[in-house]
Amino acid sequence: MATNQEKPPKSKKNFPKLAHHKTGQWYIRVPQVGCLYLGKNEKAASTEYERLKLVYEETGEYPKKKRGRRVSASLSGCRTDLPAKSPFTIRRRDSGDYYRVWVPTLKKTIDYGNVKEGHDRALEEYHRDLPSFLKGIDPHGIKKPQSSEFSVGLLCDEYMKHQNRNLEKGKLVERSVEDNQRAVDRVRDFFGDDREIESILPNDYRDFLDNFDDGSRSPTTLGNIVRDTKSIFNYGGKNILRKAIFYGDDFVKPDGRQVARYAQDHPEKSTHKFYEREEILAILEVAPVNWKAAILLGINAAIGNSDLSNIKFEDVNLDGEFLRGLRQKNFRDRGAWLWPETREALREHLEWRKKRTNVKLEAEDYVFVTKYGNRMSKDSAVSSGFTKAVESHSTVECKKGRSFYALRHTFNTVGRDSIDIEAVKHVMGHLDHKDTGAKFYTHGISDKRLQRLGHYVREWLFQKGESPFDFGELCPWTHAA
Numbered sequence: 001m002a003t004n005q006e007k008p009p010k011s012k013k014n015f016p017k018l019a020h021h022k023t024g025q026w027y028i029r030v031p032q033v034g035c036l037y038l039g040k041n042e043k044a045a046s047t048e049y050e051r052l053k054l055v056y057e058e059t060g061e062y063p064k065k066k067r068g069r070r071v072s073a074s075l076s077g078c079r080t081d082l083p084a085k086s087p088f089t090i091r092r093r094d095s096g097d098y099y100r101v102w103v104p105t106l107k108k109t110i111d112y113g114n115v116k117e118g119h120d121r122a123l124e125e126y127h128r129d130l131p132s133f134l135k136g137i138d139p140h141g142i143k144k145p146q147s148s149e150f151s152v153g154l155l156c157d158e159y160m161k162h163q164n165r166n167l168e169k170g171k172l173v174e175r176s177v178e179d180n181q182r183a184v185d186r187v188r189d190f191f192g193d194d195r196e197i198e199s200i201l202p203n204d205y206r207d208f209l210d211n212f213d214d215g216s217r218s219p220t221t222l223g224n225i226v227r228d229t230k231s232i233f234n235y236g237g238k239n240i241l242r243k244a245i246f247y248g249d250d251f252v253k254p255d256g257r258q259v260a261r262y263a264q265d266h267p268e269k270s271t272h273k274f275y276e277r278e279e280i281l282a283i284l285e286v287a288p289v290n291w292k293a294a295i296l297l298g299i300n301a302a303i304g305n306s307d308l309s310n311i312k313f314e315d316v317n318l319d320g321e322f323l324r325g326l327r328q329k330n331f332r333d334r335g336a337w338l339w340p341e342t343r344e345a346l347r348e349h350l351e352w353r354k355k356r357t358n359v360k361l362e363a364e365d366y367v368f369v370t371k372y373g374n375r376m377s378k379d380s381a382v383s384s385g386f387t388k389a390v391e392s393h394s395t396v397e398c399k400k401g402r403s404f405y406a407l408r409h410t411f412n413t414v415g416r417d418s419i420d421i422e423a424v425k426h427v428m429g430h431l432d433h434k435d436t437g438a439k440f441y442t443h444g445i446s447d448k449r450l451q452r453l454g455h456y457v458r459e460w461l462f463q464k465g466e467s468p469f470d471f472g473e474l475c476p477w478t479h480a481a
Helices: 042-059 119-134 152-168 174-191 202-212 219-241 256-265 277-286 289-301 305-310 340-354 379-389 406-418 421-428 436-441 447-462
Strands: 026-030 034-039 089-093 096-103 108-114 322-327 332-337
Touching: 026 042, 034 042, 096 119, 108 119, 152 174, 152 219, 174 202, 174 219, 202 219, 219 256, 277 289, 277 447, 289 305, 289 340, 289 379, 289 406, 289 447, 305 379, 332 421, 332 447, 406 421, 406 447, 421 447
Parallel strands: none
Antiparallel strands: 026 034, 089 096, 096 108, 322 332
């Protein structure tokens, strides 16, 4: 008869055998758990298998699957060294690891380059495409033809050939061609060289303008971008497609209300281009010999950056007291009466100029040169040289955007108070094309009017009361008033 004794312990079942799956991984089939994969490396899988088997013999418990974030087979074994707030995941391919991002509006994943190329580069391209994603547009999905008879690249090349021919014929100056080249580069960068001209729709022109309307540019600048871009495509419409280009209602220059509203919201954009008389005097006190003459020419004769770089010795007649010549930007005849202070500063500058031994051959005919002996052929050379030589050493506040060219703004602002607007336009080198009388029937300005205007601005600056003209209430700071 059986006694009531303790039941013998149940014998342990045999531990599952290590098997090889058709996917290339090693695995064991655990009861009530399923397949537990140990990787594709046979040696590492065997080591892990022996460890799990030893744990089972000691505890009698089968291993369990680790619970965690599910990783798809395409992402298994990928790198995970991404920045904390990166929008990307990493996808492994045979050719390497790639950044990728899920775009909800497109309901698909887009790759952003090889991991080896760097996270910053992929992030820059992603932010560039983000506005298109928000509109449901896939910029990577636009199929561009390999070659096109009427492509943007062809248009840009032909347009620049046309501009260079105008430069050779004397219809344009180098600065205008440089501006046209920047406009062409903007079109190339946005549309691409292979894009067909006829495939560009009004919405594409609108997106082109929105790409630059990021809040950092004024309505005037945006208007210039629209003007320059239309010039390029209008040339293509007339000379390549031989049909009109339709831009739509959104690709237009900002109107006067937008410009006025921007000026009210950003008063610093316009006021910073005007120098007070005390500021100009403070700058003249610290100006070196070569820059003192340039500053006086700026406020006396409305000389701008390009004008300064184009002044030749033949243009300066100190004995005749006048500066005459053509304005290179528009080939407009201009002239100005030179103050005694300006003539004296020019004489000192020419003496300093003669002592320069490093003047290059191309700069020998020009009055103003850089410290390296080169011609001041770029606006940036004048602007940066003025700031380094003058504003940085004076008590004048170096406001953003205000440099040598602001002297020209100051002359125009003060000179218009003299009532003789036509004389101001002559000194500035401006021409109002809407004024038929000024365009066709006015042949120059008398020297006396130029002298009167020059004395008016000089009295505003120095307040010496030496003018032979009685300005009356127009010039209350003179002794003659």
